[in-house]
Amino acid sequence: MWTGDKMITNPNAYDLIVAILNAIGVYNIILGFFQDLGMEYILRVIIVLVIIAVLLVFVLLTVMFLSWLERKMFAVVQSRYGPMVTGPRGLFQPIADGIKLLGKEDIIPAKADRWIFTLAPFVVFVSVLLVFIPLPFGRSLIVSDLKVGLLYIIAISAVTPISILLAGWASNNKYSLMGAIRAVAQDISYTIPLAITAIAVVVFVGSLSTVDIVNAQSGYWFGFIPKWFIFLQPLGFILFLIACIAEMGRIPFDFQESEQELVAGFFTEYSGMKFAMFFLAEYAHLFAVSGIIVTIFLGGWTGPALPFIPFELTSLIYFMIKTYAVIFFAMWLRDTVPRVRIDQLLNLGWKIMIPLALLNLLLAAFVVTAGVI
């Protein structure tokens, strides 16, 4: 139940670092050092910077790995090898790609709006990166447990279409513009069912905090069925999954960049590092959205604790396994199905998904008020 003024915040990565430093007995020494200087806040800034650095490195490595994984999976499905030359089984291919992109000429079309054109890829990347902040990677492994975490995620996700529109408009290219308009239409029509299905979960949990949502999913029914919301809200899960794939803009819903129709959609005119930013954002988004699906419906980092291993570590592993399962599903989808048409997608969104999402919310409300759970 929502109490309105929960005072105890869940532990986050900052607390974890402090706890680790305490455990090895150096925290007080360092703290003392900065206290002597009278600049205690510097320590806090340093710890926060460390967290940011770890997050950035994590995101970059994930993106590299995902792009490799996607190509590799694609290859396996299509009975090919995929990248094989650079590194063991082509594992360093993303690095080679990155170097190639760095070395490319950065072209700005003559009639493009220079400033917006340059700004757009960064806006996309930053907005995706911000989604990671309330994402619980494991117990205590969260940058910041915002009390409105879910709302925050949905709100930040809504920035992406704006930046795509910026990119599409500033390119001064008809394909880009059409891609951007499609992306906006698509995002608007899918953020609504996304939010409504998420609210249905919030009705059960009574909190918007992602950590609270995960905690609500720990434990078992009848001793063996994990208390994940996927079992409580199967309809909600399916709707949320579809909406998320649409939100990510992946096949079968990749209209913003549908290459057979719009060449490359909103990033047709981009090259070099700016293109790399879109690329980074795309895979980071894939990971972030999969993480959100896991957090809301698949029990987040919950799982059986193993002896002798700190649960912070096992929970991270559980989270990763689940997230990669969702990513695997998204990639598998891309390998198998064709793309739907834009009007069919919007029909699906407005005429089917939103009514079903509302129905799902209604059911959830009934179940909670009746006190079944």
Added chain:
Amino acid sequence: METETLLLNMGPVHPSTHGVLRFKLRMDGEIIRDCQVVVGYLHRGTEKLGEMKTYLQFVPYTDRLDYIAAMPNNYSYVKAVEELAGIEVPLRAEYIRVLVMELNRIVNHLVFMGSLLLDLGASTMIMYGFREREKALQLYESLCGARMTFNYIRPGGVREDLPDGFIPKLREFIKDMEKRIPDYEDLINGNEIFLMRMKNIGVINAEEAINSGMTGPSLRGSGVDYDIRKVEPYSIYPDLDFKACMRSECDSLARYLVRVDEMRESLHILEQIADTMPEGKFINQRYGMAPTTGAPTAVMSFFPRIFTPRAGEVYSRIEAPKGELGFYVASDGTTKPYRVKIRSPSFCNLVALPKMVAGLKIPDLIAAFGTIDVVLGDVDR
């Protein structure tokens, strides 16, 4: 609200125009109000070249028309020349010709399926299609040394006899394909999204299709039971058991399904040929080229590389994988054709496209265009 139409120039360099085709689209948002097809970016003056080469020299140029399926091009031209010059062809040569052409039909349809699905955004089928196509291309390679531009069929027969072990390898291919086609159907035909994208898209009724000069599988998808192999049988087709595949839905899905059925029929034909391949000469010894290996050198002198048909003209057509492929050849009694005119299926099938896509959306244009199955080498010649 007042809106204006957007002029969108798709191509000539665009991922899904299958080469260098250009659509001039007048768009109302996503909806196509007017579509104009601009061709000619791959024009190589093949017809003019035909006037400047001898009859035999022109055969390799026909390979470059529809480079996905080059054997029917060879054959169509050679058939016209043979009709004009009254050249007789040994039975074994005819069997080999039909064999290579039907194999090419399968190759063409595999590429068609792959590129259509790629146009729709599903990129796996093209790799599967190319995997099987590779096996067929290896068969071709063992046969004539080339994989795409064969230069194999000659006036009077074919260039070389079947190599040793060709028929067993062919049987292997047939057996493999018979297993693969259901696989493809599993992957594609049952896919709801695929059906959503194809059903009732690019509809053209039989009358309009005929009037717009559509031929081949595209026409048969509109419910016209018309296959030149049946209505004007040539070569050994009268002796073979096969049926012209036809569907009456008139939409993109029908055109696609016709081609899948055709692959089965072609396999059936190949099986029959593999069973009944006669022994004998592979080329009429009065006309055509000497075999490069294995043949007695003495017969070399009997084979004129240059011959002069009587003055006259002929229009001869065959059922190529993409439709009616016709060659008009006029002779003035010299060693070179006076005029060669190519009636290519891709060119004429494109005429109907603007009619098919008016009022649809860009993705539908791509889908409908994909099901017409054009090759730009064939359009622009």
Added chain:
Amino acid sequence: MNPAEELKNALPNSVLSVGIQTNKPLAVIKKEDMLKVAAKVRDMGFDNLSVITGVDCVDRIEVIYNFFSYKKKQNLALKVVLDRSSPEIDSVVSIWKVADWLERETYDLVGIKFNGHPDLMRILLPEGWIGYPLRKDYDMKTEQFVTIGEDGEDIVSTDGSNLLRGQ
């Protein structure tokens, strides 16, 4: 009775002679009566216009139409002889839609003008190309250079000066 003779009986004044185009019946017709004959040919059941061929015979230009009837499974070829100095003939686009492109192609490569064609312009070669390539006297020595102008139109020149645009 083959279709060419049938046509001759129906329109004795328009059909000059009947013959054979290697196993296909051929009728040579007057160019002034092209539309009349075409309408008759359509009424005879020839719903498919296979191909239009223009042949430059040095002293004259011939246009050959090959038809096929889906209903009767018959072939028919029509031949029209045109004056070489100003080859003109009525367009049959109103009867067979496929003639649209076939006539454009013939116009493009052989230089036959089809009166009444809705959009008679070059199809394979760029607009402004000099000469008709399939004419026997076409100048193959002179090179022609094509670039795209500011508004997407084709610019053709023989000296390549347009290639230096913008330098």
